[in-house]
Amino acid sequence: MLLIAILLAVSIYGSLKIFDYFGREPRAEMAALQAVTIVNYTRASLIASHENRRGALLSELSGREGVRVYSADFMEQIEPLPNDPFVQLLAQKIRQRLGVETIITVNHYSIPGLWISFNVELDDFWVVIPNIQADRPLPWHWLGWGALIGLLSLAGAYITAGRINRPLNFLAHAADKLRNGELAPRLPEDSLDELSEVNQTFNEMADALVRLDSERNLLLAGVSHDIRTPLARLRLAVEMLSKDESTKMKEGMIEDIADMDNIIHQFLDFVRGVEGESSQMVDINVLLTSLAERQARAGRQLRLKLGPNYYIPLRPLAMQRLLDNLVGNAYAYTKGEVVVESEITADMVVIRVLDRGPGIPKDQTERLLRPFERLDSARTKNEGGSGLGLAICNRIAKLHHGNLQLINREAGGLEVQLSLPIKHR
Template sequence: MRLWPRTLFGRLVVILVGGMIAAQVLTGSIWYDVRHTQALEIPLRLAAARLTDLQHLHQRQPADFPQALSALDRPGFEARLVDAPEDPDGSFDPAAERLLRRAVQDQGGDAQGLRLLSVELRDGADERTGLSGWFTGNGTKAHLLLAAPLGEGSWLRISMVEGQGWSSQSTLDVALDYLLRLYLLRILVVVLLALLAVRLAIGPLDKLARAAEALGKDIQRPPLAEEGPLEVRRAARAFNAMQQRLIHNLGERMRFLAAVSHDLRSPITRLRLRTEMLEDDSARQKMRKDLDDMEGMVTATLDFISGSDLDEARQNLDVNALLQSLQADFEEQGAAVSVSGRAQQPLAGYPLSLQRALLNLLENAVRYAGGAQVQIEDSAQALRIRVLDRGPGIPPEQLERVTEPFYRLEQSRNRSTGGYGLGLSIAQTIAAAHHGRLQLRNREGGGLEATLLFDRGA
């Protein structure tokens, strides 16, 4: 099981929320310690008041003091005179002893030499309380044992049991209120703030990733808005500069290739004239064939460049009318092309370029199979135009490469049948410019299925 999130958003949320929860746990542990002292405060102050009263009584009536102590005995309170107090037990709490000393001083008593020998919180069943007893005072009592010097070698030893006397809520109510306010609400606020902060931080990165993906489909896409924090504006500015450099470099390469291809026409024409002057018929035929191939490659290169250069206006296209027009053109040439299905709504795109892509796919099908079937599937999400034939198909290991410029197959789909390896490449380039893609697969029983897939949401 993978616990560490794969996304940057998830990792930042885990770090922020985990850190805040850890801080809350630390805060809770501090509260837990403070709560123990709070649970003892009232019993200790009551004990201080009783001790102070007995000290004052001893000062006023030292002779009658032993009898007065006996008269004060009751369940939960016992005071005796002893020669020396016992040692503190394992429940000794220095913080509670300091609180007791301050309380005695506040009430005018003598805290000199005062010892808190034992302190325990016990529930109604006389068992030492756990965490639940620290949330409320109901049923929770403090068992105290303390000793104070009276002078002349005698000590006043007091054993008493005192309740809280300050809470009317049940343990469950106080615990739920504590968990709700101290943990749940705070953690909820922290999580919401963490999600908001992480979303604000990750949003520009996600926007940049989408822009980079869209750039691969349409290099002429609008530039990123240079807004937001300084770092975001800097990244958007660098991205836009990169896009402009790509456009410039690609344009330069295309213009250079077009110029070279165009300039080759003149020497090819001169070679044709000189070929006709050859007396050897065999050599003349071979030269003609080579020149035909060269001229075909030049023409194909110029066609590829023109197909990649989408300088026409983008508009809503009637795909049904476009396919019907192409179907009629092929029928005039005696090729069997059928169309089934309909596009439910226009497609935003470049008219001549889309016609060129469909024409290339149909020409391939007619060239290698003698005919084609066109299937249209349209939905709210995507438009699919499938061109199917029953030709020789494409070897599976070459399906990924046939859309590369000038890549030709060595079998029946090759240049000997009239192709120069640019038709599918042009179709793919045009599909990408329409935020779509070209998909190729071999059909069962033989043949090829070429699908132009256009995203309706693009």
């Protein structure tokens, strides 16, 4: 809207300047003709009068239509004409008719008006014409009409922009929801002709994604369920092996079964999602304290470095799953201490999970946040998993309009930084 207003103002100003430029010649011609007529009439009256009657005639002429006639003293200081194109053109046209020796000035003796010299025999005079103003006033009525036209144009542009921006805002909002894994609202398909086809295509795309996601979830849930049943039977069979069997082999089989069960559990977590859970105002410090308590029950001493208490809208169960996953990963890849920090900035709540594990290559940090991505390195060596843990965490972070980053620590280890906006979009 500001750009439209600026363009309108520039166009109105340009129109006035163009009109002034092309109208200057005829206006100067008309004003010069009027001034020359007054000067010639005054000269003729003085020539026709008796010399003794000229004083009275000057007084009589000065009372007509504001025109004044003064005796001239050419020794007086005469100001040059202002550097105005209209004034210069007017003086040029007057001299063409009265002679180049004609002296022309404005606002002489602080008396406003156009001063034109002429002579009668040996006497010199000034004619002062107040109605022909050298510094032509600004055409306020034109500016008024221009301002009115500009306001009407702005109102029309505002209405038009509103008709275009409103559907575009709906589209942006729906696309943002779709990007974050939420169900996008259907867009109206009876809007502007230019946007109805876009909205229709977006709705079809959203429906196709919903169907695809539903089919994928059904497939993963079915496969996970079907695999879990024989795994349970297999575990039961291993547990029932006689004590004569190799204890080491038995423990290895039980561990492998547990790893497979954990992978299936991650599949189900990824399929379930967290979109259905409603948000609540949650104290960050209370959330992290409960995290430490859960870890303590599992025999892990999690060290907390908490900032000030702060409430933020969260999906509590989803955030618990995210934090449990991050801390579980940290303990899986380090023998040392795991630290969780919280910090409140101007516009973010920042949670950091710090470990002293082997870290990850810098160029792999973004890739590991995608589903089914793993590293064949020291950090993942001999560790089970499907590559869905960080993908689930990243999905939950995006659902909260947040950001998850993997950062290698300078002294060794990994920092997983979760940034959550204080104000959701």
